[in-house]
Amino acid sequence: AQSVTQPDIHITVSEGASLELRCNYSYGATPYLFWYVQSPGQGLQLLLKYFSGDTLVQGIKGFEAEFKRSQSSFNLRKPSVHWSDAAEYFCAVNGGNKLVFGAGTILRVKS
């Protein structure tokens, strides 16, 4: 069965600093991978997705993620974080059955 691990429960970065959120997945074939963001009191908003092809995918709000098959990873990155990026971020994998979410990483941005 597919699974997703987000090893960092909380991350704090300074505004303007770079960001990398880690995600590791378990699935036998090439998965469909997603990153979602959830602001307090809101639903989940899609940041980006990977299906196939170029392993570096661009998303909204200046985010990007890189699929690395050899490491079973799909890490999310942003070169310069803004205070409005403070939220919870979820990585998800869909292997053709159900969308399985990681536990989430809460991002705090300090000024």
Place this chain on the structure above:
Amino acid sequence: DAGVIQSPRHEVTEMGQEVTLRCKPISGHDYLFWYRQTMMRGLELLIYFNNNVPIDDSGMPEDRFSAKMPNASFSTLKIQPSEPRDSAVYFCASSSDRGNQPQHFGDGTRLSIL
């Protein structure tokens, strides 16, 4: 375009009462998903529908939970009788494909059972 619409946004009720949560998916989407989010268990898929038919309800916690989709534009999740441990945020999501297209989420219903 309107997104996924859920109602109510907040519900507070006493233990033992019936609770009905409502969802209107995005027009044209033929998959609808119900999730529950708690601090302890994170996001859990409860049930999903394809073309109004329940496909997988293995995530429904107990017989007290039931879900229906009478037409392509409306779904309900019902809890009867409700218990304090049902307190959570319930999300509805829809997509045009089970796996290849992303799911679009509503803003959720925050349910508190006293």
